[in-house]
Amino acid sequence: MKKWFLLCILFLLTSCDYKELNEISISTVLGIDKKDNQYIISSLIVGKEENETILQNGTGTSLTTAFANLNLNLSENLYLNHVQTIIISDDLAKEGLEPILNYFIKNDSIQNNFYLFLAHNVSSKQILETLLESNNSDYNTITNIFKYNDEIEFSDKTDTLTELVDTLLEKGKEPTLNTVTISKERVIASNLAILKKDKLKAFSENMIGIAILSNHANHIVLNIACKENKSVVELGSIHVKTKTNGKKIDNYITGNISVKENTCGKTIKNEKQLLKKVEWELQKILKNSINESKQLNSDIFGYGALLSKKNKNLKTDYFTDLIIENHMNFKIKDKEGDVYHE
Amino acid sequence: MNPNIEILIQKISETFHQSSDLKIRNLTIKNHKVAYLFIEGVSSGATISEFIVHSMTYDIKQTKGNIFHNLFDTLQNIIPNDSLMILEKEEDIPYYLSSGFTIVLVDGYKKAIVLESRQDLSRGISESSSEGIIRGPKDSFTETHAMNIGLVRKRIKDPNFVVKDTFVGKRTKTKVSTLYIHDIAEMEKVNKIIDKLSKIDVDGILDSGNIREFLITKQKSTFPKVISTERPDLVCQSLLNGKIVILVENSPYALIIPALFIDFFHNPEDYYQNPANVNLTRFLRLTAFLMTILIPALYISVMTFNTSILPEKLLISLYHQRLAVPFPTSFEILLLLIIFEILRECDIRIPSAMGTAMSIVGGLVLGDAAVSAGIVSPIAVIIVAVTSISGLLFSDIDMINGIRFWRILFILFSTFFGIIGFTVCLMILVIKLANLKIMGTDYLSPISPLNVIGLKDSFIRIPKNQDKERPSYLTTKNKIKLGGKK
Numbered sequence: 001m002k003k004w005f006l007l008c009i010l011f012l013l014t015s016c017d018y019k020e021l022n023e024i025s026i027s028t029v030l031g032i033d034k035k036d037n038q039y040i041i042s043s044l045i046v047g048k049e050e051n052e053t054i055l056q057n058g059t060g061t062s063l064t065t066a067f068a069n070l071n072l073n074l075s076e077n078l079y080l081n082h083v084q085t086i087i088i089s090d091d092l093a094k095e096g097l098e099p100i101l102n103y104f105i106k107n108d109s110i111q112n113n114f115y116l117f118l119a120h121n122v123s124s125k126q127i128l129e130t131l132l133e134s135n136n137s138d139y140n141t142i143t144n145i146f147k148y149n150d151e152i153e154f155s156d157k158t159d160t161l162t163e164l165v166d167t168l169l170e171k172g173k174e175p176t177l178n179t180v181t182i183s184k185e186r187v188i189a190s191n192l193a194i195l196k197k198d199k200l201k202a203f204s205e206n207m208i209g210i211a212i213l214s215n216h217a218n219h220i221v222l223n224i225a226c227k228e229n230k231s232v233v234e235l236g237s238i239h240v241k242t243k244t245n246g247k248k249i250d251n252y253i254t255g256n257i258s259v260k261e262n263t264c265g266k267t268i269k270n271e272k273q274l275l276k277k278v279e280w281e282l283q284k285i286l287k288n289s290i291n292e293s294k295q296l297n298s299d300i301f302g303y304g305a306l307l308s309k310k311n312k313n314l315k316t317d318y319f320t321d322l323i324i325e326n327h328m329n330f331k332i333k334d335k336e337g338d339v340y341h342e
Numbered sequence: 343m344n345p346n347i348e349i350l351i352q353k354i355s356e357t358f359h360q361s362s363d364l365k366i367r368n369l370t371i372k373n374h375k376v377a378y379l380f381i382e383g384v385s386s387g388a389t390i391s392e393f394i395v396h397s398m399t400y401d402i403k404q405t406k407g408n409i410f411h412n413l414f415d416t417l418q419n420i421i422p423n424d425s426l427m428i429l430e431k432e433e434d435i436p437y438y439l440s441s442g443f444t445i446v447l448v449d450g451y452k453k454a455i456v457l458e459s460r461q462d463l464s465r466g467i468s469e470s471s472s473e474g475i476i477r478g479p480k481d482s483f484t485e486t487h488a489m490n491i492g493l494v495r496k497r498i499k500d501p502n503f504v505v506k507d508t509f510v511g512k513r514t515k516t517k518v519s520t521l522y523i524h525d526i527a528e529m530e531k532v533n534k535i536i537d538k539l540s541k542i543d544v545d546g547i548l549d550s551g552n553i554r555e556f557l558i559t560k561q562k563s564t565f566p567k568v569i570s571t572e573r574p575d576l577v578c579q580s581l582l583n584g585k586i587v588i589l590v591e592n593s594p595y596a597l598i599i600p601a602l603f604i605d606f607f608h609n610p611e612d613y614y615q616n617p618a619n620v621n622l623t624r625f626l627r628l629t630a631f632l633m634t635i636l637i638p639a640l641y642i643s644v645m646t647f648n649t650s651i652l653p654e655k656l657l658i659s660l661y662h663q664r665l666a667v668p669f670p671t672s673f674e675i676l677l678l679l680i681i682f683e684i685l686r687e688c689d690i691r692i693p694s695a696m697g698t699a700m701s702i703v704g705g706l707v708l709g710d711a712a713v714s715a716g717i718v719s720p721i722a723v724i725i726v727a728v729t730s731i732s733g734l735l736f737s738d739i740d741m742i743n744g745i746r747f748w749r750i751l752f753i754l755f756s757t758f759f760g761i762i763g764f765t766v767c768l769m770i771l772v773i774k775l776a777n778l779k780i781m782g783t784d785y786l787s788p789i790s791p792l793n794v795i796g797l798k799d800s801f802i803r804i805p806k807n808q809d810k811e812r813p814s815y816l817t818t819k820n821k822i823k824l825g826g827k828k
Contacts, residue, residue: 006766010755010758010759010762010763010766011758011759013759013762014647014758014759014760014762014763017647017648017760018646018647018760019646019647019649020645020646020664020670020671021645021646021649021657021660021661021664021671022661022664022665022667024649024661026657026658026661028654046658046661048662048665049662050662079649081649081650082650082652082654082657084654111650
């Protein structure tokens, strides 16, 4: 009796999930656009031959119908469980991401740890086409673009679906999203998208500042201008500690400096001067980022969440008038080097 | 016993149904009718002619006067023989005849003289063929019972080492010896075994394998509850640990009782090597055990139910490999496993001259051709190869068969229920193992129930000079094995 009971439970738990591996079409990258009130879903699908990838599209008034239409074009069932990246067009993001996020969060045939990107000035279908043409149809090409970004090493800046939804649900914090665009027939990283709630507000060029203030930048490379030339300085182990008294925000930024190239010659005379230059340069970058987000009234740094702990009666438009002060405390790492002149 | 020699010979001859290998010779010595009987084949003709017949015909004439009371006494005293016995019961005669003894009958006496004249039918001590070893004693048991006991006795010279004989089999009258060390083994268990052996009522026992089923009857198990080995050093190690050994006449395999699950991960060689290296070997054996049981089932469940747990690159690689294969994954694996099992069985039975041809065909069919023909995927061949090779790490054939049974069970659970079925099957296996008991000892000792002393020689082995006690699940008597009195 016990054995039969066990068998029945096992059947109820599992037997519907059976699928052979050669009866599925594995989708690796998805692109979502909206045109004339119709969703267009493009998908990169693992081909039958080795190293072959195909692009398939499906349209529909809802995401469900678009996926169903996409499936009709395929000989096997579309398998979404291994989708690594979803690219959403900026037009769609301006309308609001909520319907898309809702669809994927509730859909159990897709894992929620895929990366979300916005397509900047191009449609996501074009991005997928470019990926396919440049033989970069590998599913993690796009995430790699950000991983090996020359200027900034984003530690975990690329947002997965769950991270984005977490940020959206958090009070006093607005999300940002990485964007990609096409340049010279290659997919490259583009400006950072700043969102207010689930809607795209603007694309920001001040990515470094945002990354530092959000504590995502591990190390950055900074150019310090002197009269004609410039020196290249690397800032490492950057860490921001944010404190508040309920009215104003104090950012204590620590880190170390190492000089990579010095073409300024004797213009940078000593340690103190170097520190001063770096701090001045950094202050400028951070101010720009803060001012930009203040103009958009989008608290992407999450100061609202911090303030509401001290100040229960926080106004809804607290961010535009918020006083934010940045305090720097950098140390020079390469003291032995002959890179600046006493 | 009938004193009339003619009637007696007639009776014996009838008992053997006038079998042609029963040889009867009649003599007349000092006006007395004398006869000697033996069975050709089991008796040594040379011994009979040189000693027995010579004494009866020549030496007897040399005995002057009347030293002995009668002819029977004279014969009994002048025939040179190391194990001369006097029989008084008629029904014992067939046993001694069949065992190779010569029976001397003298007319008018109610007894017979039994003389040792057994033919040496042994093949000599050779190296173990089924349990290979690199470092350690190379000898192994043979079909000769006395020699087998001798191989153990020469290693354990303690008078406390005891051999108790029981005769089993109505027709075969096979000698079954129970070996134990009196002051280590628990007598309760020894008596239980001897009692069980004496109660066996069967017409024939031809190998120790026949005895096993009569000894362990309570719980059925696919994993062996008795170790069968042809290595005398393993037998001695077990005896010293308080285990009991059964040796069966004409069988080169000794049975060691009780066998615990952990014992199949041990090898007598482990104790002759550096303990640190042995720990790694034992870890490999455990890994191989898990791999050989679980890998095909895990592969099936991951390929058909739980694809999502695969990393992307692996998934895509597997996807391409599976595309051309027309069969379901589980059928593919089962097919390959069955072919491999057939090959293995062939390899044991087939004459060695044909082995090379078979391995070429087997290797090609299993490996290259099946993949090229698109019948199976390369990864399935790898899975089956890894599974099979891991399974061959165990030398005990019963263990291999037990593993094979569970492997198939795991495959069936995974085929129908995916990873959940796999987990349930794993639970069933652990529960089954934990539930087993052999003569009061838990099969999973010393892991469950936990026994710290036993753990010192389990999946790890601490050096012999630190291993002081025998674990309590084997014996509660005389626990100290290092230092102390004995």
